[in-house]
Amino acid sequence: MVKHLLKRNLEVKSIVISIVLLLNLSFSAQAADGKLSPEATKGLEVFKANCVSCHAMDVKVLGPALQGVHTKRSDAWLLKWIKNNEKLRASGDKDAIAVFNDNAQASMNVFENLSDAEINSVISYFKEWTPPVKIKDESKPETPSFYSSATLYILLFLIVILCIVLIILRRTKHNLRATAQQLDGVPVEVSEPSAWQLRKAYYKKRINPTIFKMTIGTIILGALATYGFYFGVTEIAVQQGYRPDQPIKYSHKLHAGDLKIDCKYCHSTAEKSKQASIPSVNTCMNCHKGVQMREKYDGEISPEIKKIYAAMDYDPDKPAGQQFGPNPKPIRWVRIHNLPDHAVFNHSQHVKGAGVSCQTCHGPIQEMEVVEQYATLQMAWCINCHQENKIDVENNPYYEKLHEKIKAEKNNKNSPYGKYYTVDGKINVTAAQNGGLECSKCHY
């Protein structure tokens, strides 16, 4: 009894100790993050407001990584440098000139607007900064999902097999019982043929089974062939719904939808040229020189952003600007909208001239994770739009001459231009009426 109690006591103790230990652990994990003194906390705020656009503590952004900078330079020097590095360089300070030259002569902004106290708080933040501890997220262990498609199919297959086995076993049991009864001399009950069996026997006599089967087969084959023919005629060469994997998993949903970047930011020639243009990697680098999504990938550059760097052979750790390395490799994007050679489509004419929004033809691009072809790009689709949509004759300088002609013949209902006036005195011209259906406009 005593022994038992003692044992129990020990158990309780060990539980208490382990709980205390666990709590301690979690507290120490928190403390590593929030250990900054009030001075350094203020410094962190100043740092976030002024410095993060060019500096980070542990990685090079535009300026060098600032980890351990307080050990290399004195506080007084740092204060002078941050406040006005140009003045410090002009005064002939050797360290300052060396720093300037080491970083590809990219001059740092001048921060005359910051007070000495603010800069000193930033320096104290440098001193108290510790590298973030990489804690592996163990709260969500990776369990293989039970309902993955393969397991589901295997399960279904097993269920079907078991059902078949069950039916066979039932029949065997029934047969065995019947045989046993026969052997025992119990008379076998012969049931009356059912109505269905009688009817079957009747038709079997009347219809040649070969002809019957051939008829059924012909009907089924004919239906399939008709469907195939219809499908072939209407859907062949229509690439609606084509959504290939691209070499970089670029998400239009993220960039155009969530971040609200205008389409023309990247497809900048849509207003100026026949092509809407695939943006050059330079355009990607406008943001991704700075945005590397390290926080999402455990301190590493995002693998997709790395592909941009690889395409332009750019080394993010080198203190150079937005530059191509010696071995650039263009990204081989997969073309989705592919008009055949005999049809011409001009983007600038539609975007700038007619003011058609991108989404009219390309669909809800801002919601697409992977871009797919939204429109059929068939001729009927083109013509439909040309027939349905009015052109803005009055406000669009492109149609100035047409507008004048229409205005001049306002009262002459029989003239080719006067008839564009509707009963209530408004001008109603569709693209089709303005030559939008002429063959040679698109086929030349």
Add this chain to the structure above:
Amino acid sequence: MQEILNMKKSIYIIIGAMTIMSISSCWWKAGENNTGIEYAPDMYYSKGYEPFSQFSDSMKYRYNPYLMTMREPVEGSIAIGQMDYQYGYDNTSRGYDSAGLHLAMTGGLTEAEQMEGARLFGIYCSVCHGMTGGNDGPVSSKQAVLKPSWANYQDKTIKELPIGKIYHVITYGKNNMGSYAYALTPKERWSVATYVKRLSNMDSLGHIPAMQIIAAQENKIDTGSAISVIKTEPEVKVEAHTSQKH
């Protein structure tokens, strides 16, 4: 026996037809990585050079750089009608400073061009700088790296920035901002720079002053007189299309 054979045959035929149908409908219809069936593929994948088409045969097209149909322009070439692409200041801090001192717009901007400046600002600049230069754009508010070190356009840093420097920065980029020469013609760059200047003089009520008022303050925006853009730097660097490499 004959009957069973017949039955088997018809079943085989039906199953065969259905498999052919299902397989063929897979390659007929476009989806995922499949373009679907294409008649006359030469019409789809042009034999002639088209912009943005690529080759895969590296032996046959060995004279096309990176297997592109687009050729890299010869160093120093200028497209027709693009003489004003010449820009005489280097992408260095020295070029930046001298642009601030000497660069001025030749010829004024019409009202339409000023409006265009505001529209282009909305497309290219507002993602980071916000619609009124408050640095509160949809991208920069999520990514601190893209936020400039100054608070907004009404800040002293931008208010006192000469328009030549603004033009220089739009052309070459600065710090984390990239070059916008790929998208904006020199004229458009001037109209955007002017709009930036107008925004920096915006009052607290959000009223954006007209260009003439700033021109008087700045005494830099030259309306009309044809002064040569390049004053100090003798060597003319041609920017042309080299910035649009791929």
